[in-house]
Each structure stands twice: as structure tokens, then as C-alpha cells.
Amino acid sequence: MIKREWIYAWALLLPAFVFLITFTHLPAVQTLLNSFWTTPKGRRASVFTGLGNYEQMLTDPIFIKAMVNSAIYAAITIPASIVLALVMALLVHRSFRGVGLMRMSFFTPTVLPLIAVANIWLFFYAPGFGLIDQIRLFFGLPSANYAGQPDTALYSVAIVAIWKEAGFFMIFFLAALQTVPQTLREAAAIEGCSRWTFFRRVTLPLIMPTTLFVSVNAVINAFRLVDHVFVMTKGGPDNASMLLLYYIYETGFRFWDTAYAAALTVVLIAILGVVGIGQFFIADKRVHYK
Amino acid sequence: MHKSQDPIQITSVSRAFGETHALKDVSVCLQPGAFSVLLGPSGCGKSTLLRLIAGLDQQTSGTIHIGAKEVTGTSPNDRNVSMVFQSYALFPHLNVAENILFGLKVRKTPKAERTQRLTRVAEMMGLSALLDRKPAQLSGGQQQRVALARAVISERPICLMDEPLSNLDAKLRTEMRVELRALQQQLGLTVVYVTHDQVEAMTMADQIIVMNQGRIEQTGTPHDIYTRPATTFTAGFIGTPPMALFDPADLADGPLPDVRQPHLIGLRAEDMHVAPSGPSARITGVEYLGADRLVSATAGQTRFIMRMPAAAPVPPSEFPLGWSPEAVSVFATNGQRLTQYDFPTPSLAQKDTTHETA
Numbered sequence: 107m108i109k110r111e112w113i114y115a116w117a118l119l120l121p122a123f124v125f126l127i128t129f130t131h132l133p134a135v136q137t138l139l140n141s142f143w144t145t146p147k148g149r150r151a152s153v154f155t156g157l158g159n160y161e162q163m164l165t166d167p168i169f170i171k172a173m174v175n176s177a178i179y180a181a182i183t184i185p186a187s188i189v190l191a192l193v194m195a196l197l198v199h200r201s202f203r204g205v206g207l208m209r210m211s212f213f214t215p216t217v218l219p220l221i222a223v224a225n226i227w228l229f230f231y232a233p234g235f236g237l238i239d240q241i242r243l244f245f246g247l248p249s250a251n252y253a254g255q256p257d258t259a260l261y262s263v264a265i266v267a268i269w270k271e272a273g274f275f276m277i278f279f280l281a282a283l284q285t286v287p288q289t290l291r292e293a294a295a296i297e298g299c300s301r302w303t304f305f306r307r308v309t310l311p312l313i314m315p316t317t318l319f320v321s322v323n324a325v326i327n328a329f330r331l332v333d334h335v336f337v338m339t340k341g342g343p344d345n346a347s348m349l350l351l352y353y354i355y356e357t358g359f360r361f362w363d364t365a366y367a368a369a370l371t372v373v374l375i376a377i378l379g380v381v382g383i384g385q386f387f388i389a390d391k392r393v394h395y396k
Numbered sequence: 397m398h399k400s401q402d403p404i405q406i407t408s409v410s411r412a413f414g415e416t417h418a419l420k421d422v423s424v425c426l427q428p429g430a431f432s433v434l435l436g437p438s439g440c441g442k443s444t445l446l447r448l449i450a451g452l453d454q455q456t457s458g459t460i461h462i463g464a465k466e467v468t469g470t471s472p473n474d475r476n477v478s479m480v481f482q483s484y485a486l487f488p489h490l491n492v493a494e495n496i497l498f499g500l501k502v503r504k505t506p507k508a509e510r511t512q513r514l515t516r517v518a519e520m521m522g523l524s525a526l527l528d529r530k531p532a533q534l535s536g537g538q539q540q541r542v543a544l545a546r547a548v549i550s551e552r553p554i555c556l557m558d559e560p561l562s563n564l565d566a567k568l569r570t571e572m573r574v575e576l577r578a579l580q581q582q583l584g585l586t587v588v589y590v591t592h593d594q595v596e597a598m599t600m601a602d603q604i605i606v607m608n609q610g611r612i613e614q615t616g617t618p619h620d621i622y623t624r625p626a627t628t629f630t631a632g633f634i635g636t637p638p639m640a641l642f643d644p645a646d647l648a649d650g651p652l653p654d655v656r657q658p659h660l661i662g663l664r665a666e667d668m669h670v671a672p673s674g675p676s677a678r679i680t681g682v683e684y685l686g687a688d689r690l691v692s693a694t695a696g697q698t699r700f701i702m703r704m705p706a707a708a709p710v711p712p713s714e715f716p717l718g719w720s721p722e723a724v725s726v727f728a729t730n731g732q733r734l735t736q737y738d739f740p741t742p743s744l745a746q747k748d749t750t751h752e753t754a
Contacts, residue, residue, distance in 0.1 A: 287483065287485070289481050289483050289485040290485050290487060292450075292452050292472075292479075292481070292485065293479065293481060293485035293546075294498070294502075295451075295452065295471070295472045295473070296450060296452075296472045296473065296477065296478065296479045296499075297473065297498060297499030297502050297503070297550070298471075298472075298473030298499065298502055298503055299498075299499075299502045300502075303502060307498075308487055308489075311489040312488070312489060
């Protein structure tokens with residue numbers, strides 16, 4: 107009887123397994139294997155190079171540029187979007203006239219597709235007639251092309267990501283803030299606790315599980331969300347806004363150097379894995395779960 | 397330290413939430429060093445009044461003085477009160493010691509003094525072994541003690557308590573009643589205690605303030621309130637079973653005062669008995685409680701409950717009802733007690749001995 111139940115169980119799980127293995131596990135393993143071989147060309151079949159592709163990275167100036175850019179991009183977008191999300195959540199975590207409208211407007215960027223968001227921001231950045239340039243010209247400042255200049259392109263892409271993500275994280279913080287009981291606030295008020303002290307000593311520790319969850323997501327998104335780069339800068343000018351994932355796309359699907367792209371992918375996954383697991387191990391000790 | 401000479405004087409205080417009036421023109425003086433209980437059914441405004449005293453809410457009109465100082469509009473901290481919440485309001489991420497010390501840390505009390513006060517209070521409340529635990533690792537009774545310890549360590553003279561025992565089981569509640577009263581006496585605290593449980597009020601209070609629908613019905617010692625309820629509401633709210641209210645016609649030819657206006661006669665369950673002669677009553681049910689028997693009966697149109705010792709024989713289904721004439725309460729039809737018909741009992745003139753221990 108037991109054996110028969112097992113057959114049913116496997117039969118029911120089989121369709122899910124087939125799709126999961128075909129589209130997730132096999133490609134992942136294949137990617138890892140491909141990264142040790144050269145890219146097959148018309149005249150020359152693929153040959154085993156061992157760590158050849160990885161050695162190539164060390165001397166690849168665009169890869170190094172992409173790594174540096176990704177690090178800067180993550181260092182800006184992760185803390186900025188989390189802090190902004192928390193500030194917005196605190197702003198709308200009370201009742202006043204129009205709070206619903208305010209919550210909705212904070213959340214709207216989340217609903218929009220990133221491609222559309224990038225197009226909106228292209229208009230903001232557009233030199234000459236864009237929103238930012240109109241303000242600059244009004245104050246008598248010269249026209250500026252933020253998305254089109256090497257020294258500002260990366261930051262203008264980062265701002266779009268922050269704008270897009272903060273609203274989404276706000277929802278989590280808002281939900282977390284609403285689980286902090288009102289009586290704790292009152293008990294602290296009786297003791298003469300200022301609002302800032304209460305926030306620092308009670309609210310922040312109590313919403314730590316959410317902060318951890320949000321920060322893991324922010325890290326993943328910092329490497330994963332590159333749609334707006336396609337629309338706004340295509341990694342340029344002069345690779346100024348080149349991010350790791352965008353570089354993988356370019357290598358793999360524009361230059362068709364699939365083996366090198368596979369090696370880059372392995373690096374990206376390794377980075378995400380280490381950072382994500384590290385966050386949990388380090389932060390977990392300091393997080394109070396109910 | 398704890399001892400306070402400052403009474404809490406509440407004068408014509410009202411609190412409206414939009415159209416609803418939680419408190420209507422309430423005036424009362426809460427004596428320093430006394431255990432005052434705000435007692436009433438849900439929604440009577442007792443918690444609102446406590447929150448106004450604490451400064452967690454602001455009255456719509458009227459004034460509150462603590463001592464000579466008017467506290468209207470001042471922050472909770474400036475009122476020098478401590479508070480124990482029904483939910484205990486312990487910080488879940490802090491351990492017992494940090495919870496107790498929270499206020500002292502916020503107010504930047506020196507570390508040496510903090511440690512010293514913590515040791516003393518933890519010992520007094522029996523929490524010394526639990527200082528490293530988180531609130532989630534404590535039982536309800538232990539959490540309650542931590543909440544109390546947090547109030548005690550502040551050494552503030554006034555302690556406000558909002559139904560602090562209502563989340564405990566019956567046995568623990570009985571123990572904590574005794575402990576709370578002892579703690580208040582030992583520290584000379586001015587306690588303002590909100591409850592809907594009349595047993596808590598009767599056993600702990602120096603002064604009970606009975607509230608109903610945003611108004612004060614009566615203020616007095618537990619003995620006063622039980623034996624001489626000022627209104628029919630108090631008569632019906634205090635006492636288990638509540639005071640029976642008779643139409644005088646149903647008690648005709650009993651020992652009644654001569655009242656020349658429409659009125660009601662109030663009698664406590666234990667002040668009635670089976671008499672050799674008197675108005676006739678008919679039994680509708682008998683409840684056996686161990687020491688006592690509660691006899692439900694009707695006299696004329698009035699239903700009432702009479703308490704008799706379990707050792708006494710169950711009365712026949714029709715019996716003549718008797719009562720002690722000095723126990724009679726007379727109420728006007730508007731519900732107010734007619735004090736001119738109170739029987740002058742010497743016992744009431746004596747000092748209140750409700751909580752005298754030895």
C-alpha cells in the first residue's frame with residue numbers, strides 16, 4: 107500500500123519536476139559546465155579551458171568597470187531605497203486627511219513597469235526640455251545631460267531604481283509599523299521617552315525582521331533589475347553605466363560569447379549567494395522575532 | 397520617594413469624541429496615599445478618565461490638578477505618574493531587566509543608582525531569577541509583575557492601573573489583589589485603579605468611584621457603597637446578587653418607613669429572611685452555593701433573590717418575607733436615594749474597617 111501511495115505522490119509531482127528541472131536546474135548546471143569550455147565557433151568546436159574564462163575576466167577592463175559600477179550602484183540604491191521607504195512609511199503611518207491618496211502615490215511607481223518608469227525619467231533627464239533642465243534653466247543654470255554624460259550616467263540610473271523600489275518596500279515597513287502596539291508608545295510616553303528615542307529603541311528593533319527581508323530583496327534587485335539601463339543608457343556612455351547583469355546580456359546575446367557569459371553568470375550568482383547568506387547569518391543574531 | 401501629599405483634583409471634566417460624550421462634567425477628588433477605584437460597566441468612561449489623568453488624552457473641557465499644579469495640556473512625563481496597562485505593554489525585544497529599567501535609562505538616571513534600584517525592586521517583586529528572560533518566556537502572572545515593577549521602580553507617587561488583573565486566571569487574580577493592596581500600603585502609593593470587577597473594587601479600594609454613562613454615580617468607601625447605594629444603578633451594579641428593588645405595594649404590611657411620595661424599596665439578599673408573618677413570597681428557584689443558598693422568588697410583581705445559610709431548611713414554596721428594618725434603602729422614582737429615610741446605624745459612623753488586617 108505504502109508503495110502505491112508513493113507512486114501517486116511522484117506522479118502528481120512529476121509535471122512540476124519536469125518543468126523545474128528543464129527550465130531551472132538543467133540550465134543552471136549547463137551554465138556552470140559551459141563556463142569551463144570555450145565558445146563554439148563555426149570552424150572550431152568548443153574545447154575545455156578549465157578556468158580560462160575566469161582568468162580572462164581579470165584582464166577584461168569592461169568586466170572590472172562593470173563590477174565597480176555594480177558595487178557603487180548597490181551601495182547607493184540599497185541603503186537609499188530602504189531609508190526612503192522607511193521615511194515614507196513613517197509619514198503615512200498615521201491618520202490624516204488624504205492619507206490614502208498619499209499612500210497610493212508612494213506606491214504607484216511599484217505598479218508601473220520598469221520600462222515605463224525609465225521612459226518617464228528619460229523625459230525628466232532630457233537635455234533642453236526635460237523637467238530637470240527646465241528647472242535649471244529657470245534658475246539660470248546651463249543645460250545638463252545627466253543620463254548622457256559619463257560622470258553622471260550611473261547615478262541617474264541609480265535614482266530611477268530608488269524611485270521605483272522605495273514604494274514597494276514602504277508597503278512592508280507600513281505593515282510592520284502597524285504591528286507595533288499603541289500601548290507600547292503610551293507606556294514609553296509615560297516614562298518620558300521622546301519620539302526619536304522610542305523609534306530608535308523600540309520601533310526599529312521591532313521591525314528588524316522586515317528590515318532584514320527588505321534588505322535581502324534590495325540586494326537581489328540591485329543586481330537583478332537592469333531593464334531601465336536598456337531604455338536609458340544601454341550601459342554607456344563609455345560603459346559609465348555598465349552593470350554586471352547588463353554586461354552578461356551584451357556578452358551573451360549581442361557578441362554571442364556564450365561561454366564567457368556563462369562564466370560571468372556564475373560570478374554573479376556567487377556574489378548574490380554569499381551576500382544573501384551572509385546577511386541572514388550576521389543579521390539573524392540581532393533580529394528579534396516574535 | 398513614593399509618598400505623596402498631592403491629591404488629584406478633577407473639576408468639571410468632559411471628554412467628547414465627535415458626537416459621543418465619554419465623560420460628562422465629572423468632578424472628583426482622589427486622596428493622596430489612597431487606593432481609589434474607578435468602577436463601572438464597559439463604556440462608562442472610567443478608562444477615559446484614567447487616560448486623562450495620565451495625559452495620554454486631553455479633556456474637551458474642565459481641569460485636572462495634581463497637588464497645586466494644573467496639568468491640563470502637559471505631557472504624560474511631566475505629571476510624575478506611573479502606569480500599568482491591561483496588556484502590560486512590555487517591550488517584547490527587551491529582557492525583564494531592560495524592561496524594568498527602560499524609564500530610568502530614558503531619564504538618564506546614573507548607572508550605579510539604576511543597578512541598586514533594580515536589585516531592590518526585583519527582589520520585592522520576586523523577579524530576581526527572571527531578569528534575563530524575554531517577556532515571551534514569562535507566564536501571565538510574571539509579565540504582570542514586570543509591568544508592576546516598571547511602575548514601582550520609577551518611585552513616582554501616583555500609580556495609574558488600567559484593569560491590570562483582567563488577563564490573569566481567577567486564582568492568580570485573588571493572590572494579586574492581596575499583593576497589590578499590600579504593595580500600595582507598603583509604599584504609600586496613590587493608586588487610581590480602573591476595573592469593571594466589583595470584587596476587585598470591594599477588596600482593594602479605600603474609595604470607590606462608581607461610574608455609569610460618563611457620569612459619577614457615587615463616591616464612597618466600599619462599605620458605604622454596598623450598604624447605602626446612592627442610586628438604583630449602584631444598587632443594581634454592586635453586589636452579587638444585586639440589591640433587590642421592590643415596588644412598596646408588594647411589601648405592604650412589612651416594617652417599612654412612612655414615605656409620602658412614589659418610591660422603590662431596596663433590600664440586600666442577605667438582609668431578607670423567612671419570617672413568622674409578613675408579605676407573601678413565592679419561590680421560583682433555589683441555587684446551592686455550598687455555604688449559602690440563593691433563593692429566587694417573587695413578591696407581588698417583584699422578582700428578587702434572597703441569600704440564606706445552606707444549613708437552614710429550604711423554605712416552603714409560599715412563605716412570609718421578613719427583613720431587617722435598618723437595612724432598607726429608599727429610592728425616589730428618578731433613581732436617587734432618599735437619605736432622609738436612612739436608618740441611623742451606629743456602625744456606619746465608625747471608622748471604615750473594610751481592609752483592617754491586624
